[in-house]
Amino acid sequence: MSDRSGVRGGWPVRIGDIITPAVERIAGASVMSEAKLRKVWSDAVGEQVAVHATVRRLRGSVLEVGVTSDAWATELTYLSAAVIERLNALLGAGVVTQIVVQRNRQQRHGKA
Numbered sequence: 001m002s003d004r005s006g007v008r009g010g011w012p013v014r015i016g017d018i019i020t021p022a023v024e025r026i027a028g029a030s031v032m033s034e035a036k037l038r039k040v041w042s043d044a045v046g047e048q049v050a051v052h053a054t055v056r057r058l059r060g061s062v063l064e065v066g067v068t069s070d071a072w073a074t075e076l077t078y079l080s081a082a083v084i085e086r087l088n089a090l091l092g093a094g095v096v097t098q099i100v101v102q103r104n105r106q107q108r109h110g111k112a
Contacts, residue, residue: 034058044086061097066104
């Protein structure tokens with residue numbers, strides 16, 4: 001048996017256990033919260049909504065969401081309290097306190 005007492009760090013560690021605290025120190029916890037939010041978005045809103053509504057960014061605790069149409073903007077605005085509740089249940093209390101819904105710009109083909 002080899003003696004690991006001289007090996008820096010000892011036993012193997014999951015890379016996520018090292019990177020997550022380092023990123024939080026460098027970029028702040030909001031970057032990690034946004035990454036986690038993007039991972040759980042579809043679970044929080046359901047696949048049908050997720051097809052039409054995507055996370056743009058998390059600024060502090062304000063979530064900016066882009067939607068494909070005015071109808072989806074209305075729908076997501078109407079559902080925002082429930083979505084906030086589901087997101088915070090998945091991510092932790094207070095991660096999202098408000099949702100701002102914005103219509104995605106559509107590029108027109110053939111126009112300059």
